[in-house]
Amino acid sequence: MRPLTDDVPLVQRVHDELRAAMLRGELEPGKLYSVVEISRQLGVSRTPVREALLGFASEGLVSFERSKGVRILEASLTDIRDLFGLRLLLEVPSAALAAASEDSAQLDTMHQAFQAMEAACAADDEAAFQDHDTTFHDALLRAAGNAQVADAVRRARGQVHVQRLSTTRTRSLGEVLEVHRRIHDAVRSGNEAEASAAVEAHLTETRDILLAQISGPHASTVD
Structure with a gap:
């Protein structure tokens, strides 16, 4: 994933880059990812990353696993x-x-x-x-x-x-x-x-x- 630098609101930028990373295959269905590591790769704090991921969770695209991170869900x-x-x-x-x-x-x-x-x-x-x-x-x-x-x-x-x-x-x-x-x-x-x-x-x-x-x-x- 790429560091974020433009003027679009931060949560939206994070959301867009995470979706693009899913489409590019950098975030793969079925795999577990650390919010801390995603934040590090994007060069932002955990708060906008978590907010963006909560949006994906509401769409049924990811799930949070307690003390583990976030999993990209596979379609059945x-x-x-x-x-x-x-x-x-x-x-x-x-x-x-x-x-x-x-x-x-x-x-x-x-x-x-x-x-x-x-x-x-x-x-x-x-x-x-x-x-x-x-x-x-x-x-x-x-x-x-x-x-x-x-x-x-x-x-x-x-x-x-x-x-x-x-x-x-x-x-x-x-x-x-x-x-x-x-x-x-x-x-x-x-x-x-x-x-x-x-x-x-x-x-x-x-x-x-x-x-x-x-x-x-x-x-x-x-x-």
């Missing part, structure tokens, strides 16, 4: 089923709402994110693809008009991301891009039924791939 099959069950409940109807939406700003953001995904796919840049994928889904949900749904899905996606599970072990970035193209085109054309069907198919396929892979080696997530 039930966790994956539950997280994707939540996403299906929220995102399928939201896709239809987005297709009917007149929120041009969010729809433009979704379109720009998709174009960026195309560029990242062409460059074989999975990390950039993942970032734009997150923006794509978030903009779609915000276009549907419910920020609470967008925030809930972002948290659910975050729980999968930090596990570093990957659908790209069994499908290429190009295949993932085409799944998103179907969603993008349906929303942009105002086809509510097709938008919902495309999102449902995407989430169901992603869930099934991750359930099949969850016992295998971890990698970075694209969903």
Whole structure:
């Protein structure tokens, strides 16, 4: 992990760096870490580290073990089923709402994110693809008009991301891009039924791939 030096509020900086460390694999699921050691590596006191970790604990990403430290939690099959069950409940109807939406700003953001995904796919840049994928889904949900749904899905996606599970072990970035193209085109054309069907198919396929892979080696997530 890297020392923190910028002007963002300290707890937020610690939170962001810890999440990035999870995504990079520096903080691994199942392992126990010392709050003191994390503080030393970041060059900050234990208080902001503990506050940031408490935030992760509220998301179900870590657990504190008395007199030992903090453990990065591993996702179980039930966790994956539950997280994707939540996403299906929220995102399928939201896709239809987005297709009917007149929120041009969010729809433009979704379109720009998709174009960026195309560029990242062409460059074989999975990390950039993942970032734009997150923006794509978030903009779609915000276009549907419910920020609470967008925030809930972002948290659910975050729980999968930090596990570093990957659908790209069994499908290429190009295949993932085409799944998103179907969603993008349906929303942009105002086809509510097709938008919902495309999102449902995407989430169901992603869930099934991750359930099949969850016992295998971890990698970075694209969903």
